[in-house]
Amino acid sequence: MTMTVSALQVIxxxxxxxxxxxxxxxxxxxxAVCRAFDKPLVIEDVLIAPPAAGEVEVTLDxxxxxxxxxxxxxxxxxxxxxxxxxxEAAGVITATGGMTEGFEVGDSVVVTLIRACGSCxxxxxxxxTLCETPHDTVKGPLRTADGGPLEQAMACGAFAEKVVVSHRxxxxxxxALPKDVASLLSCGVITGVGAAVNAAGLRPxxxxxVIGAGGVGLNAIQGARIAGARRIVAxxxxxxxxxxxxxxxxxxxxxxxxxxxxxxxxxxLGGRGADAVLITVGxxxxxxxAVRYLGRGGKAIMIGMPHSxxxxxxxxxxxxxxxxxxxxxxMGDVVIQRDIPWMIDLYEQGRLRLDELISGRWSLSQINExxxxxxxxxxxxxxxxxxxx
Numbered sequence: 001m002t003m004t005v006s007a008l009q010v011i012x013x014x015x016x017x018x019x020x021x022x023x024x025x026x027x028x029x030x031x032a033v034c035r036a037f038d039k040p041l042v043i044e045d046v047l048i049a050p051p052a053a054g055e056v057e058v059t060l061d062x063x064x065x066x067x068x069x070x071x072x073x074x075x076x077x078x079x080x081x082x083x084x085x086x087x088e089a090a091g092v093i094t095a096t097g098g099m100t101e102g103f104e105v106g107d108s109v110v111v112t113l114i115r116a117c118g119s120c121x122x123x124x125x126x127x128x129t130l131c132e133t134p135h136d137t138v139k140g141p142l143r144t145a146d147g148g149p150l151e152q153a154m155a156c157g158a159f160a161e162k163v164v165v166s167h168r169x170x171x172x173x174x175x176a177l178p179k180d181v182a183s184l185l186s187c188g189v190i191t192g193v194g195a196a197v198n199a200a201g202l203r204p205x206x207x208x209x210v211i212g213a214g215g216v217g218l219n220a221i222q223g224a225r226i227a228g229a230r231r232i233v234a235x236x237x238x239x240x241x242x243x244x245x246x247x248x249x250x251x252x253x254x255x256x257x258x259x260x261x262x263x264x265x266x267x268x269l270g271g272r273g274a275d276a277v278l279i280t281v282g283x284x285x286x287x288x289x290a291v292r293y294l295g296r297g298g299k300a301i302m303i304g305m306p307h308s309x310x311x312x313x314x315x316x317x318x319x320x321x322x323x324x325x326x327x328x329x330x331m332g333d334v335v336i337q338r339d340i341p342w343m344i345d346l347y348e349q350g351r352l353r354l355d356e357l358i359s360g361r362w363s364l365s366q367i368n369e370x371x372x373x374x375x376x377x378x379x380x381x382x383x384x385x386x387x388x389x
Contacts, residue, residue, distance in 0.1 A: 025050055026143065031160035032367045033150070035082045037075030040368045041159065046084070046150060049141040051097035051164050058111055058165065061179035063158045064088035065367075065374050065382045066187050067214070068305060071282070072153060073371075076307040080138050083151035086159030087113040090173070090182035091386075100167040108177070109170040112186045112336055113154040116168050128168075129331040140164075159367060161386055171340040180361060180383045181347075181354045185340050187331070188381060189354065191303060192219025192280065194332015194339060197227050199301050200276040204228030209265050209274040209293045211235045211256070212281035213245040215357060215381045216303060220278045222352060223332075225249035233265045233274070235293075244380075248353060256285075262292040273298055280304050287312035291319060291326075299325040303332075357381050 026049050032041040051057050069085040071077060089111040093103060103109070115135050116128035123131050140152035141164040157163055173182050192215075196202050208224040210217050213236040224232045225248075233252045234245035242253030252268035254261050266273060273295025279286055282304040290300045291314050306312075319325065332339075346352035359379035362370040370382040 029161040030364060031084045032364060033082050033084055034073045043365055045145045047143040048162055048164055051095055053097045053099045054167055055097045055164055056093050056100055056103055056167050057095035057162055058091045058109060059094045059162050060089050060091035060158060060386050062090050062183040063384045064183045065370055070371055070374060080151040083153045084142060084157035084159055085153045087154040087156040088183050088186040088188065089158035090179040103167050108173050108175045110173055110182050110186045110340060111156060111158060111163055111165055112169050113156050114169060114331060114336055115155040115166050118168060128335055129333055171336050173344060180358060180385060183383060184354055184357055184381055185343055188215040189219045189343060190334045190339060191332045192216040193223035193343060194334040195278055195301050195303050195329045196220050196223030198333035199327060199329035202227035202229055202276060205230050206275040207231045207269045209233045209235060209277045211279045211286045211290060212304065213241040217280035218245065218248045218380060220280050221245055221249045231269055233268050235261055262289065265293050276301060278303060282306040284310050284312055294324050297323045299327055302326060302328045358383055361385050
């Protein structure tokens with residue numbers, strides 16, 4: 001259905017309205033719902049509200065499965081249930097609520113989890129990934145089929161046929177760009193490339209270690225290559241993934257299973273430590289060891305998300321004495337309206353590999369199989385494709 005919804009039709013506090021005329025204009029869509037942590041998702045009918053002012057409805061063509069979705073669904077970070085996860089999506093705008101700053105019905109877009117208000121100190125300071133304005137994802141556009149609360153996890157809820165999101169979460173893309181490829185730009189690509197370019201601030205000639213050669217790690221490698229890094233050492237637990245890392249730009253590979261893998265990295269870097277270490281996995285051993293790879297003045301960029309309560313340790317006197325640092329990077333510190341178009345240009349120029357990141361394509365009904373395949377660690381990115389026929 002294609003429509004434009006007046007903001008006057010939308011009741012601002014969605015949570016207070018269940019059996020009203022508002023519910024009568026909600027659509028029924030299919031979604032993969034998490035009703036219990038660490039259990040299979042359930043495909044069911046849910047209700048989605050029309051977009052309010054500043055929001056758009058996007059009918060999805062593709063959504064990629066991120067390890068963050070899997071961690072959330074396993075209960076690693078808590079949260080409200082039932083919930084709809086999914087946050088790496090692409091599709092077409094099929095309704096607007098007005099005040100959407102140039103976005104129109106028919107636009108092809110990517111949908112991100114970065115819901116930035118645009119005016120808080122972080123947004124105004126150029127850090128929209130750290131927006132300080134709270135957003136209640138339980139009182140969002142989603143409801144269960146019987147009108148009960150349903151969390152729109154990560155302000156997206158994209159394991160569903162449609163999403164209703166802020167216009168600040170989307171970026172217009174070329175209509176000809178395949179949506180499965182485009183969906184990768186919503187999180188994994190911008191997180192990895194952005195961590196290298198924005199958070200690490202890599203300069204030509206610097207040396208880099210990337211811990212983890214999964215979806216985000218491969219993009220961190222690509223980002224380091226694009227930034228002009230001299231040597232890029234990939235660290236992972238399997239030879240197969242190290243081989244793939246070299247296809248994406250790593251100059252050397254080191255097995256994380258060695259007794260002291262950082263010594264092998266030193267040798268690969270000509271006898272010195274790295275200018276930057278990009279930690280793209282949430283494994284605590286990776287965090288414990290990361291500073292061992294650093295050279296003088298180097299910095300470790302913390303990208304991977306461990307489970308809540310997990311603790312890492314290091315010797316601070318070494319960091320202080322050698323002028324080293326630890327830096328957190330959320331979503332690659334990107335400004336999506338600036339960085340995603342740039343990355344699309346890189347892709348179209350053949351300088352950013354995206355097609356090769358897709359390991360498999362699945363239907364929504366196969367989402368649990370796709371998640372299981374992702375958990376094996378062998379997949380780069382599995383993508384759920386929606387049939388819009």
